[in-house]
Amino acid sequence: MNKLSIKLGTVFFLIIFGLETFMFFFLHSALVDSRVEEELTSLQARGNSHSSILEKQFNEDTISHVTLMESEANTDVVITNIAGPILDSSVPSKDIIEYLEKSVSDIPREGQIVEDNWKEESFISTVSPIEINGQTMGFVYMFQNTESIHSLIERLNDHFLLTGFIAISLTFIIIIILSKALVNPLIKMKEATFKISKGDFSVSLPKTGKDELGDLAESIQLLADDLNYLKQERNDFLASISHELRTPLTYIKGYTDIVHRRNLSIEDRDKYLTIILEETHRLSDLIKDLFDLAKIDKNSFVIQKKLIDLTDFVFKIEQKFTPAFLEKNMSLVVECPNNLYLTADPSRLEQIIFNLLDNAIKYSAPGDKTTLTVSSKKHDVHIRIADNGKGIPAEDIPYIFNRFYRVEKSRSRALGGTGMGLAIVRELVLAHGGTITVHSEEKKGTEFEIIFKGAEKR
Template sequence: MKNKSLFQRYFYICFTMILLSMFILGAIFLVFASQYFKEDKYTLLSQNLDQAADLTVDCMIQIGGVVHITSNVENYYNTIGESIGADIYLADMRDGRILYSGGAGGSEHQLEYVPMSVMESFRTKAVYTETGRMKGLYESAHYTVGKPILSPGNRVICAVFASTSASALSTFLVDIFQMFVLSAVVVMILASIIIYFVTSNMIRPLRQMLVATGSFARGDFSIRVPVEGDDEVSMLAAAFNAMASSLATLEQSRRSFTANVSHELKTPMTTIGGFIDGILDGTIPPEKQNYYLQIVSTEVKRLSRMVRAMLNLSRIEAGELKINPEPVEITDIVTRTTLMFEKPLTDKNIEVRGLDTEKRMVEADPDMIQQVVYNLIENAVKFVNPGGYLEFRYWEEGDRTLVAVRNSGEGIQSEELNRVFDRFYKSDKSRSKDKSGVGLGLYIVRTIINLHGGEIFIRSEVGQYTEFVFSLTTCPQKKQPRFRKAEKENLPSQKTE
């Protein structure tokens, strides 16, 4: 069975179960048929034996105080016995000698005796029944029924018996068995055909999945399994198709990620290598070396950010990213993080709004939330339009504090809103503006927020703004924050002329 296919195993199991059921059913049927045949024979013999007993009493005469039975009774026995295919015989109670017999083979019993053990049984019971040879009276098995004959003084003087051959049972059972076998063969053929097609239909989606997995192994995720019905196999096929779609998306993202990472790593490394070689071989004069070293430093930081993002992704996928929540002042984190982007904000003449607000305390991991805020502000600074604004808003809903980071600009198309948090995803518009990312920042942001038990969502209006809103558990104001309130004088609060 180990080398057989699922189709063969299922087919053989069903076939075996049906065959076993037919065998058990046939055995039970033959037992009941045999029992019914025997009961029918006993009923037939008993009914006719009552008539024979009555006729025997009618032929009884008493001479000198001695009861005699006339020979006319033998004619009656012949008539009754021949009509039912049985022997009818009368035995003397004293010695078991057969007095009269008739029917199917009455002459066989002349000068024969019924065993006294049989005759003695009438002293304790009124009816005798046996399936056998009548203690050697017959050479083969017979069904026998016996009843006592009473004298006018209610004394048992003899017994009348009716016996018929039990060989008819064998013939009856053989006929029944032949009919059953013929019916069983027909049923098994029909059942085999039905099982074959049912099993084929059941196994077909699994075979299609097997073919599809072969294609997946070769990198082709375009094959889908047809879904028919709503049973477990259909549900499995639907889940398989969903998995295929996810794999296709993941594979596309992986390829895009590989291409992006290759390009993003190659560009700064080429720049760094070229400038360092130029400094070492004297191509770059000493008075310009500091300028080019500054470019090298910027590219190294860029490489560091990309490596850190990929390491965080690895920790997330391995389930190793853990949080250590404590009371923190989210407004202070936002302010301090925004200070890191002072230069690009000033260069693009960006107005910063919402930093001058009351402090808000939340329960969070300070380092991870600082990374969330950093990624969101970095994303906003990249896509804010020159001369636009960067705005922060805070409010509470129940036991949650919500933080919004909004920037003016082109916004995001509605069909892309559900994908911005996917791994490696970068919109077509962002590809021309985001030269330093690989599409992991927002995915990491969402993962960190989810680990805190919060939620994050995006709102955008094309040509107007983009806003990210995340929620954290509100912390009582009396708890001390990890960060003290930062100075804000160095940040641009309005558009610079």
């Protein structure tokens, strides 16, 4: 009884068997009672018919005729006068005398039932009065042997037993099929969850329909896919971080050994120390980004929101970044309406825009233009950063917000990025309850759009 299919099948079988047994007994009892009542009604009607004939001609010939008719039928008749003596009978008097004694004197015009106990008695019986000119002249007793009723009940029992056997057999077969159909998907789900618990996320569950089992299978499949994705992400993350940490450390160690062990000219010494300093800054930036992502993942990243005057905020960003664009012979155009406010963390919002503007500088050529546009629509703040640089290939766009993902792997170190800037941007935007989207075409440029809720105008 440890298998779910056996438990379910047993419970279903007991419930259905109990219901079928109750219904069969109820139906059997109702049919038997109905059949016996029909026999008594028919017997009473036959007696009333005989009494009607005798009321017209109550003489020996008519009495003999009635008795003769019943002697050929499966019923019997006994005709008595008002005093009680038997005038004629189609059945031996010794067999029915006890039933005549049960009759009462006050018999209604439509007659009455004398004996209806078919289970224990030999006969069922009715009586009908013979009334002539308002006076009762005698009685017509009708008898039917209960053997015919018992025979009928036995045939009915046989039919019920056969029907019950077929019904129970079909019920048993259907329950087995349904139990298997219900349990098999659960067994597959159990096997899938066992594989997941062992770290094997390559499971595939069939669709079982649009029901609770189907929803459960879909949820397990989604869980397996997500865990498989997270496992792959973790492996990629560990591989990437190992590479990112190893590279600057290798540079720092190698050039430090050169500076330490060799007699170098001041020019060479300064060159190597500059490289060591750059790699140290790169390593410091990487560790800072990793700490930021770790805080975000642990939900310990604090967002301290306050009301920001976006006009003044964007003007300060323009002042800070314009020299960097001019140095690369690029232009930065800023557009922001007056009296527009947003509730956000100023330092984190600045970090978001700085990262996107920094990417615009890295992936644009001299003479290109970058536009920072701030606007409001339906109480939302829209921040767009668009450039006409080299753009992002279509196959890379779905992955640019992944950690350590770089569009140009070969130029990543030359461009100085860690591959985590856009990942941090997305997490910061989500932490503010906003959304970020990207539209890009190669050799035409890239546009990032950030939408924050809660714009205010004053």
